[in-house]
Amino acid sequence: MAAEESVVVSNDFPxxxxxxxxxxxxxxxxxxxxxxxxxxxxxEISPMWPGEAHSLxxxxxxxxxxxxxxxxxxxxxxxxxxxxxxxxxxxxxERDECAYxxxxxxxxxxxxxxPKKVLVIGGGDGGVLREVARHSSVEKIDICEIDKxxxxxxxxxxxxxxxxxxxxxxxxxxxxxxxxLKAVPEGTYDAVIVxxxxxxxxxxxxxxxxxxxxxxxxxxxxxxxxxQAESIWLHMHIIEDIxxxxxxxxxxxxxxxxxxxxxxxxxxIGFMVCSTEGPAVDFKHPVNPIDVNDSQHSARPLKFYxxxxxxxxxCLPSFAKKAIxxxxx
Amino acid sequence: MAAEESVVVSNDFPxxxxxxxxxxxxxxxxxxxxxxxxxxxxxEISPMWPGEAHSLxxxxxxxxxxxxxxxxxxxxxxxxxxxxxxxxxxxxxERDECAYxxxxxxxxxxxxxxPKKVLVIGGGDGGVLREVARHSSVEKIDICEIDKxxxxxxxxxxxxxxxxxxxxxxxxxxxxxxxxLKAVPEGTYDAVIVxxxxxxxxxxxxxxxxxxxxxxxxxxxxxxxxxQAESIWLHMHIIEDIxxxxxxxxxxxxxxxxxxxxxxxxxxIGFMVCSTEGPAVDFKHPVNPIDVNDSQHSARPLKFYxxxxxxxxxCLPSFAKKAIxxxxx
Numbered sequence: 133m134a135a136e137e138s139v140v141v142s143n144d145f146p147x148x149x150x151x152x153x154x155x156x157x158x159x160x161x162x163x164x165x166x167x168x169x170x171x172x173x174x175x176e177i178s179p180m181w182p183g184e185a186h187s188l189x190x191x192x193x194x195x196x197x198x199x200x201x202x203x204x205x206x207x208x209x210x211x212x213x214x215x216x217x218x219x220x221x222x223x224x225x226e227r228d229e230c231a232y233x234x235x236x237x238x239x240x241x242x243x244x245x246x247p248k249k250v251l252v253i254g255g256g257d258g259g260v261l262r263e264v265a266r267h268s269s270v271e272k273i274d275i276c277e278i279d280k281x282x283x284x285x286x287x288x289x290x291x292x293x294x295x296x297x298x299x300x301x302x303x304x305x306x307x308x309x310x311x312x313l314k315a316v317p318e319g320t321y322d323a324v325i326v327x328x329x330x331x332x333x334x335x336x337x338x339x340x341x342x343x344x345x346x347x348x349x350x351x352x353x354x355x356x357x358x359x360q361a362e363s364i365w366l367h368m369h370i371i372e373d374i375x376x377x378x379x380x381x382x383x384x385x386x387x388x389x390x391x392x393x394x395x396x397x398x399x400x401i402g403f404m405v406c407s408t409e410g411p412a413v414d415f416k417h418p419v420n421p422i423d424v425n426d427s428q429h430s431a432r433p434l435k436f437y438x439x440x441x442x443x444x445x446x447c448l449p450s451f452a453k454k455a456i457x458x459x460x461x
Numbered sequence: 462m463a464a465e466e467s468v469v470v471s472n473d474f475p476x477x478x479x480x481x482x483x484x485x486x487x488x489x490x491x492x493x494x495x496x497x498x499x500x501x502x503x504x505e506i507s508p509m510w511p512g513e514a515h516s517l518x519x520x521x522x523x524x525x526x527x528x529x530x531x532x533x534x535x536x537x538x539x540x541x542x543x544x545x546x547x548x549x550x551x552x553x554x555e556r557d558e559c560a561y562x563x564x565x566x567x568x569x570x571x572x573x574x575x576p577k578k579v580l581v582i583g584g585g586d587g588g589v590l591r592e593v594a595r596h597s598s599v600e601k602i603d604i605c606e607i608d609k610x611x612x613x614x615x616x617x618x619x620x621x622x623x624x625x626x627x628x629x630x631x632x633x634x635x636x637x638x639x640x641x642l643k644a645v646p647e648g649t650y651d652a653v654i655v656x657x658x659x660x661x662x663x664x665x666x667x668x669x670x671x672x673x674x675x676x677x678x679x680x681x682x683x684x685x686x687x688x689q690a691e692s693i694w695l696h697m698h699i700i701e702d703i704x705x706x707x708x709x710x711x712x713x714x715x716x717x718x719x720x721x722x723x724x725x726x727x728x729x730i731g732f733m734v735c736s737t738e739g740p741a742v743d744f745k746h747p748v749n750p751i752d753v754n755d756s757q758h759s760a761r762p763l764k765f766y767x768x769x770x771x772x773x774x775x776c777l778p779s780f781a782k783k784a785i786x787x788x789x790x
Contacts, residue, residue, distance in 0.1 A: 175516070183518040183540030187504070189511075211512030228694065231778065365557065365723045392721060392729050392778075394694045399728010400721050423779070436778045444773035449560065449721075449765045450752070 174207060174215070176222055180330055181366050181397040188212055188225075188395070194289055199281035201334045206289045212395060214289055216257060218282070219333050225395045229259055229293060232401060234437035235391040235445065237263035239405050240323045240358040241270075242418035242442060247322040248272065251350065253309035253338065255327030256282035261296025262432075264325070266422055274321075276305045276312040278334055292432075310337050313346035320350050326359035331370065339370070341377045348381050353410025357382070358403050364390060364452040365398040374404055375456045382406035387415050388456055389445035391436075403445075416446050503536060503544070505551055509659055510695050510726040517541055517554075517724070523618055528610035530663045535618045541724060543618055545586060547611070548662050554724045558588055558622060561730060563766035564720045564774065566592035568734050569652045569687040570599075571747035571771060576651040577601065580679065582638035582667065584656030585611035590625025591761075593654070595751055603650075605634045605641040607663055621761075639666050642675035649679050655688035660699065668699070670706045677710050682739025686711070687732050693719060693781040694727040703733055704785050711735035716744050717785055718774035720765075732774075745775050 175187040188209040195206040205217040213226025224232070237260050241247050246269040252260050256277035264273050277283055283304065286294040297304065305312055309326075324347050328335035337343050338359070347357050362370050371388070378386045384407030393401050407413040423438045448457065504516040517538040524535040534546040542555025553561070566589050570576050575598040581589050585606035593602050606612055612633065615623040626633065634641055638655075653676050657664040666672050667688070676686050691699050700717070707715045713736030722730050736742035752767045777786065 173514070183538060185502070185516045187514045187516060189513070209512060230780075363723075365721070390721075392694070392719075392727075394692075394727035394729075396728075398721075398723035399725075400723075433779075435780050438776075438779050438782065440776040441778060444776035447767075447769040447773035449770060450762075450767050451559075451764050453767065 174209075174217070176220065176397070178221060178330075178397075180221075180332065184397070186222075186395065186397065188215060188222075195285055197281060197285070199279050201279045204279075204281050204285055206285060215395075216282075216286065216290065218329055221330060222395050223329065224257060224259065224290070224293065226290070226292070228394050230435035231391055231393045232396070233259035233263050233293075234434060235389075235441075236260060236325060236327060236358055236360065236403055238266075238418075238422055238437045239389055239403060239415065239442060239445065240325060240356040241267050242420045242422050242439070243405075243407075243413050243415045244322060244354070244356055245420055247420070249321045249323075250274070251276070251313075251316075251321045251324045253313070253324065253326045253328065254278075254335065255325065257286040257290060258283070258294035258296035260325055260327050261299065261302055262293065263296070265296060265299040265301065266434075267420075269420075270301060273299065273302045274305060275302065276307055276309045278306070278308055280306045310343055310346065313343070313350050316346075316350040318349050319352045319355075322352060322355050324351060324355070324357045326357065328360050330362070339374060341381070344377055344381045348408050351408045353408055354384060354413060355410070356405070356407045356413055356415075358405045361388065361402045361404040363396070363398040363400055364388075364402055364449065365400065368452070368455050371402065372456055378404055378406050383409035384413055385415065387446055388448065388452075389415075390448070391441075391445055405446075416443050418442050503538075503546070505549065505726070507550060507659075507726075509550075509661065513726070515551075515724065515726065517544060517551075524614055526610060526614070528608050530608045533608075533610050533614055535614060544724075545611075545615065545619065547658055550659060551724050552658065553586060553588065553619070553622065555619070555621070557723050559764035560720055560722045561725070562588035562592050562622075563763060564718075564770075565589060565654060565656060565687055565689065565732055567595075567747075567751055567766045568718055568732060568744065568771060568774065569654060569685040570596050571749045571751050571768070572734075572736075572742055572744045573651060573683070573685055574749055576749070578650045578652075579603070580605070580642075580645075580650045580653045582642070582653065582655045582657065583607075583664065584654065586615040586619060587612070587623035587625035589654055589656050590628065590631055591622065592625070594625060594628040594630065595763075596749075598749075599630060602628065602631045603634060604631060605636060605638045607635070607637055609635045639672055639675065642672070642679050645675075645679040647678050648681045648684075651681060651684050653680060653684070653686045655686065657689050659691070668703060670710070673706050673710045677737050680737045682737055683713060683742060684739070685734070685736045685742055685744075687734050690717065690731040690733040692725070692727040692729055693717075693731055693778065693784075694729065697781070697784050700731065701785055707733055707735050712738035713742055714744065716775055717777065717781075718744075719777070720770075720774055734775075745772050747771050 173187045177185045191208040202219045215225045216223045249272045252275040328338040331339040387405045390402040421439045502516040506514045520537040531548045544554045545552045578601045581604040657667040660668040716734045719731040750768045
């Protein structure tokens with residue numbers, strides 16, 4: 133998205149040709165126009181989900197900036213709390229971030245006994261760190277986020293998310309996740325969590341085969357990875373490619389899970405959950421349930437995740453099962 | 462919604478004050494303004510989900526009418542097929558209707574052995590009938606829809622949905638579901654499915670205690686009911702009331718389930734699934750699996766429902782489990 137096209141207006145309603153035109157250009161699949169507005173609202177329009185848009189009413193814009201990698205925006209919405217937007221796409225809202233952060237973290241970490249070393253790629257907002265930190269067995273949490281502005285903005289505007297950085301086990305590496313992984317000694321981590329944005333923009337490589345190969349190399353035998361893997365309603369072709377890649381690379385098991393997130397396109401998001409060759413991992417039956425003793429370790433109880441929902445997350449609608457079932461699960 | 466406020470424009474982009482104002486008035490919770498647009502798009506704005514709106518790009522408006530009960534509209538969307546809208550709220554799209562129709566029907570019908578007599582309240586589009594008809598044990602399917610225009614419009618524009626009416630076991634009663642149920646002899650049905658719109662407008666009574674009492678009376682001992690029950694992300698207060706009412710009335714069991722539907726607010730919808738006193742019904746473990754032998758009975762294979770997903774649908778996020786778990790499940 134070109135910076136000059138990122139237009140959001142707060143509670144006033146001028147009839148502005150430029151704003152109207154930005155809606156139109158986005159809807160005609162101009163790849164440079166992935167955000168635009170109706171007056172007083174933020175509308176999420178993208179070629180990744182053509183023909184539909186979710187809009188949130190804007191109370192106040194709190195931050196707008198352009199980093200080396202992307203446009204970064206924070207606004208106060210009227211009913212979803214504060215909202216973090218990267219390149220015109222909603223990354224999190226205070227109201228529903230629990231669903232994504234808890235599921236992408238605990239699906240892998242509750243599936244292996246005693247995870248000790250965990251790597252997060254992306255996830256600059258700190259929410260996944262917050263969730264990893266619930267696991268008392270964990271000794272070391274590395275995070276590699278490419279965009280320092282995301283970290284800074286999260287610490288400033290989303291303290292309940294960025295609280296993850298306060299854990300003493302966390303080390304922040306600002307840089308390219310692909311390069312970081314290549315430099316990691318083989319077999320370092322018990323789990324890798326890839327909390328990426330969509331495969332357009334800075335996260336593109338995180339959906340490609342060489343990246344998955346680096347992840348597999350960085351994991352110990354029987355180690356686990358969980359990556360953001362789009363929506364079965366919108367992106368089945370992308371998902372089939374990812375599953376195919378993972379099938380070739382992760383020789384333990386390859387699974388697809390999903391959860392509800394109201395402010396993500398189609399109201400849901402999926403995850404690839406895989407393990408490397410080694411001790412078998414049965415992702416559908418968590419051996420390391422966090423919800424049983426969560427209250428001992430955290431002042432912030434889980435809002436979303438529980439062991440039942442963990443197992444349920446791997447049950448797919450028939451159309452998705454048919455398309456990817458023979459390749460995964 | 463006043464008819465004159467139902468404004469949708471197809472692929473032209475005049476800057477029209479009236480349209481802009483209708484967005485503004487809706488966003489300030491004017492209960493009469495529950496539909497409005499961005500140019501070339503249909504936007505779903507309602508006090509039922511304040512501060513957010515889902516929009517679909519409009520290719521062509523196919524029908525606009527006002528029945529005795531509500532505004533009825535059909536449009537061709539650019540990426541979700543044809544769309545049925547009642548009083549400004551999306552009821553179904555061709556692309557995702559399978560999720561709602563299959564789940565609201567098979568959650569109850571697959572939970573009892575040999576359902577024979579089934580009543581559908583609402584559901585004028587015929588989609589639930591199509592799903593009920595998959596069950597070869599069923600001998601009689603009554604449907605009571607208040608609005609004839611919904612039936613006619615569905616037959617005209619949604620043949621793959623309204624195909625349900627072609628089954629010989631179906632009898633259509635055009636009229637008030639509340640009155641219809643009162644006239645039904647006690648213990649008539651094995652299952653009642655309440656496919657209603659939201660509890661504002663003509664469906665209001667279908668969420669109230671006297672209605673549930675009539676449903677329980679119309680069911681045989683150990684009979685089952687499944688009713689549309691809103692979203693755990695948006696309507697927990699409504700859901701808690703419904704659960705409380707059902708707890709008092711349905712002495713068999715009371716359960717809450719949910720599924721993903723991209724074009725419903727928050728991307729999901731829930732169901733109350735209850736049974737009357739009598740032979741026990743364990744909704745979480747379907748005794749009458751339709752997916753095993755569906756291919757024998759239907760030229761249209763199931764797209765969404767399967768037995769695994771049936772069981773998974775009853776697993777709730779922790780925040781919802783906490784709020785309604787002690788009252789249901």
